[in-house]
Amino acid sequence: MRQIEVDQDMRGLAFDFFYWFSRFEFALKERRYLKSKRIGAAAEPDWGTFVNAHYTAYIASTSALALIAENPKRQVVGDAELYFEDLDLHKKASDLHKVVLCAKTVRNNLFHGGKHDYDHWDDPVRTRRLLELTIVVLAELAELGDFGGDYNRFY
Secondary structure (H helix, E strand, O other): OOHHHOOHHHHHHHHHHHHHHHHHHHHHHHOOOEOOOOOOOOOOEOHHHHHHHHOOOOOOOHHHHHHHHHOOEEEEEOOOOEEEEEOOHHHOOOHHHHHHHHHHHHHHHHHHOOOOOOOOOOOHHHHHHHHHHHHHHHHHHHHHOOOHHHHHOOO
């Protein structure tokens, strides 16, 4: 979808999505969910550590289950070109693993683009649904992690 084809409402929703996604990753770092805790290492959020710390307490909400059911597609390398395939959610051990993978895939697809001429990507209804569901799920995950002020610090 070209920029001139994106309506103002969708632009606002995309901004909200990126805002809340970045707030969540900020909160992960503030709570020391880091890929490396070595002094001098890049401060990168570690979703895996968050999932491992909370998956037993996690109860998927209606929004989380809907996001999982939407099964955002991921871009993969093919012989001659890139293509998209369903996430293999059956290999994930818990609903928290699944919902985090879906949320990160929505982010990657929106940020990195590339879904031109692909089924459902230019469908604003599906795109809107994925963004709205992920925003709700991020707020739920922030509550699960007791991020409170770290997540909402600049709201």
